[in-house]
Amino acid sequence: MKEDFLHYIWQHQYFDKTALVTTNGEPLQVLRVGFYNTDAGPDFKEAILRLGEVEWSGSVEVHLKASDWHRHYHQHDPKYDQVVLHVVWQADQPVLRTDGSAVPVVELQGRVDLGMIHTYEQLRESKNEIPCAPFWPGVPEVTKALMLERALIERLEEKGHDVLQVYQAATHDWEQATYHALLRAFGFKINQQAFELLAKALPFQVVRKHQRNLLQLEALLLGQAGFLSDPEDEYAEQLHREYAFLSHKYSLQPLQRHQWNFLRMRPANFPTVRLAQLAAMLHQTNSLFSKILETDAVKKYEQLFQAPVSDYWQRHYMFGRPNKTSSKSMGKSSAHNLVVNVAVPILSAYAIQSSERTYLEKAVNLLEQVREASNKYTRLYEELGWQAKSAADNQAALGLYKRYCLPVNCMRCAVGNKIMKKNSASL
Structure with a gap:
């Protein structure tokens, strides 16, 4: 298991929240999961939680083990003083802020559907160039179309940022x-x-x-x-x-x-x-x-x-x-x-x-408007039944492959998300 799975679980709240408590036995209610942070600092910002009778607003940090907090030296980094909850798979030790105060910890081990964990491991260990290839036919066409459209826009924005660097220079x-x-x-x-x-x-x-x-x-x-x-x-x-x-x-x-x-x-x-x-x-x-x-x-x-x-x-x-x-x-x-x-x-x-x-x-x-020949990327998806018709489709396939399929970033992909939900008994 990798942290991307826990990020996914927390962001979508795909875990059993029955009698949810911190490792200190304090009742926990998630009011807002926060916004996923792609920059330096805690993983989720602007979360809102209720711990006991008190409502807290701040950041959430996610690790496989609680001890990763100290392994990453967060106890010496002021950016992590704003963390109000440490979400972990295994709570193996308490964690502290720079001032020595304890950070509330919640352990997710035993609260996540086993079918979802198994599907995640299948995707992560897949030998296919498209990790979800065995599941692809069962995903609704609208989900695939929307994800390809998103991949296209992300690719164009990436190309745009490359040009902006030249523009600024x-x-x-x-x-x-x-x-x-x-x-x-x-x-x-x-x-x-x-x-x-x-x-x-x-x-x-x-x-x-x-x-x-x-x-x-x-x-x-x-x-x-x-x-x-x-x-x-x-x-x-x-x-x-x-x-x-x-x-x-x-x-x-x-x-x-x-x-x-x-x-x-x-x-x-x-x-x-x-x-x-x-x-x-x-x-x-x-x-x-x-x-x-x-x-x-x-x-x-x-x-x-x-x-x-x-x-x-x-x-x-x-x-x-x-x-x-x-x-x-x-x-x-x-x-x-x-x-x-x-x-x-x-x-x-x-x-x-x-x-x-x-x-x-x-x-x-x-x-x-541009009719472009298939390339090695579009052919990977065409083998699964999808058909590229234009340069827009080619760019979408390239974006989907490089950003999601190649790095096995299935947790951030709408297709992967749909597969995970479909193969979970509790969702």
Whole structure:
């Protein structure tokens, strides 16, 4: 047994409260269990209890053994002086606050349904990637749907907080934060790290000054990426001269060409082509952040992300290597990838920062418009009978798996909660 089980038992009050008393024999009545605390300090805050004839308001701390209080040094931590009840499975010793006063203790051993304990142990010891797989078919569809919706919102909020960290580091400049998110996503996993390094090596303030000049944008992006050190044709030489001037002006230090991956890639996905597409998009869109806030349809995002590249890159995949096929604009699936990994996180971040939930709803709506192929996470749930239909479903499945199933956090999951209740004889 782990503490998460006791947290769950206390939060939902799934124990026998008949003649409930503390270890000192004092009658105990729970008026409010308190709010689960995910930060440092006691496990539940703002609980209200009646001990004997006196009503107490404060925190509740939960441990498997009462002695864990001293093992965690709570007797020396003033944050735990506000604890009015110590909830334990086994009361093996008295506990004290920093001033030496005793903390009331209640023991739950013998008060919890054996069927619930057995189900918990089955989930905890499961060898399935989805711990509740044997129970999944018996869970109501509405419970699963609501939990997946919750997992989706939590995932979007998590992505939003990641963007907000960049926004704060960018001195609260949304355009700069969007630029970093865009470059990170342009790596499409294989070159993600290189694009992240490029975002740091080429400040957005420099890009912003030259956004109206496509030649200079290509020179900055391709030069900083390390692709202009040895010009292979006349156009590369032209970009090289432009980059030499700009890099001296802004004291830029380029990346190394070997940091980019070309292996096992289709030519249309080469980093040189991606950089040309990025230059075209930045040139076409003066304020990407504003566009993201305003745009509400995936079709419009496709137009935004599929800006036509310059004439040279219409006919080349790499410098000095002409290609017969033309048009190197970004494909539809890649544009949809940017919707999921740029537009949606930016909208989620802005929803948190502005406290305007409509932007989070807009992010969800965009994901529902994107038809995305199944992945290894969605397939885990599809094998149990659930069907993903959109990028929203894919993100929900990913969130559910990483936050709940992988760490076996069943006690915090609505599906796990339903299974626990169903397999308890007393509930």
